[in-house]
Amino acid sequence: MSEPFDYPASGFAVRTSIQQAHQNSWDLISKPGSFWTGEERVQVAEQARAARLQRAELPFNRDYPSSSLPDGALEVTRTIAADAKKINSKWASEQIALIESGPYIEIASIVVTVTAIDAFSEALGREHEVLPSPQPGEPSGEQNPSVADIGGYVPMMEPWKGPNVARALSLVPAANALFMSNVQEMYASNGGSFSDMVWNGPLSRPQAELLAARVSSVNECFY
Amino acid sequence: MLLRESSQAISQDVELDATVGGKGAELIPAGKELVAFGEAVTKGADDLDSARNSLQGLLSKEAFLEAAAIAAIFNGLVRTADSSGIPLDDSTKKNSEKFRGDLGLNNFPGAINTERHTQHNGGTLIR
Numbered sequence: 449m450s451e452p453f454d455y456p457a458s459g460f461a462v463r464t465s466i467q468q469a470h471q472n473s474w475d476l477i478s479k480p481g482s483f484w485t486g487e488e489r490v491q492v493a494e495q496a497r498a499a500r501l502q503r504a505e506l507p508f509n510r511d512y513p514s515s516s517l518p519d520g521a522l523e524v525t526r527t528i529a530a531d532a533k534k535i536n537s538k539w540a541s542e543q544i545a546l547i548e549s550g551p552y553i554e555i556a557s558i559v560v561t562v563t564a565i566d567a568f569s570e571a572l573g574r575e576h577e578v579l580p581s582p583q584p585g586e587p588s589g590e591q592n593p594s595v596a597d598i599g600g601y602v603p604m605m606e607p608w609k610g611p612n613v614a615r616a617l618s619l620v621p622a623a624n625a626l627f628m629s630n631v632q633e634m635y636a637s638n639g640g641s642f643s644d645m646v647w648n649g650p651l652s653r654p655q656a657e658l659l660a661a662r663v664s665s666v667n668e669c670f671y
Numbered sequence: 672m673l674l675r676e677s678s679q680a681i682s683q684d685v686e687l688d689a690t691v692g693g694k695g696a697e698l699i700p701a702g703k704e705l706v707a708f709g710e711a712v713t714k715g716a717d718d719l720d721s722a723r724n725s726l727q728g729l730l731s732k733e734a735f736l737e738a739a740a741i742a743a744i745f746n747g748l749v750r751t752a753d754s755s756g757i758p759l760d761d762s763t764k765k766n767s768e769k770f771r772g773d774l775g776l777n778n779f780p781g782a783i784n785t786e787r788h789t790q791h792n793g794g795t796l797i798r
Contacts (some may be wrong), residue, residue, distance in 0.1 A: 664745060
């Protein structure tokens with residue numbers, strides 16, 4: 449059986465660092481996190497994939513694989529994957545009251561990571577990677593103590609240096625690392641750094657920013 | 672913000688219009704094709720194959736792979752921002768005030784989070 453994310457075998461000379469980031473992400477998703485088991489995390493990934501693939505459908509017309517996740521976790525997973533632009537303070541408060549902020553952020557990190565990796569395959573025109581098999585173990589319970597209410601739905605690290613968005617998931621360090629490792633490799637490329645905003649990629653900076661801004665706009669993302 | 676330093680990198684108004692579906696993308700090499708590709712990846716549109724082929728015809732293999740990576744990771748980044756409700760930092764909020772208004776970005780649902788942040792800090796509302 450070939451290793452996951454064998455982009456060269458699909459005819460794409462994807463940088464090794466991106467391939468490794470994706471492989472590492474799959475491995476991390478399959479393991480226990482801070483609040484969810486490996487089994488639950490892979491179920492989040494499965495639900496997120498299914499929801500995003502049906503994002504053009506009305507919510508009541510979507511079908512999902514069966515799952516043992518709590519209802520609140522399913523709602524959070526599917527909404528972030530397929531209807532993120534509809535999220536508001538009221539909805540977030542209701543979900544966080546059900547599952548608590550740390551587990552909420554951990555789910556968000558899995559959803560956004562699967563979204564980015566699946567979207568990359570779609571952009572290239574290749575099949576989605578098979579989701580990983582869950583690994584045993586118990587969640588660590590680790591949460592960042594150095595957080596404050598800065599006006600978001602959840603506490604975030606404060607003070608903070610670097611791009612502001614990079615602290616969005618900082619309540620749960622492992623969750624933040626899962627996604628930001630992909631940001632570092634997929635956006636700040638070729639020795640550039642997301643933190644330093646150094647741009648060395650084969651696209652010009654205006655080309656990259658035009659594309660990024662259009663994606664944000666189509667998603668109706670204010671941020 | 673995710674439109675972020677594009678206020679510097681894409682400085683002309685006509686090019687900023689292109690980010691919200693307006694004209695001006697053609698002023699950047701392969702700009703129209705990059706916009707179409709980003710839209711197709713984001714929407715999961717039927718024309719993704721066509722958009723991909725058009726872009727691949729204009730860019731080097733390395734540049735196309737980078738475009739694919741950027742389109743993909745920004746579909747994750749927007750969900751990060753929307754799900755966490757992270758407000759704009761103060762300097763970005765100030766520096767982006769004009770083009771947010773010009774482009775209608777303040778009408779996007781997540782704008783309320785930065786309003787809440789401003790109120791949270793006792794400042795002035797941005798709209």
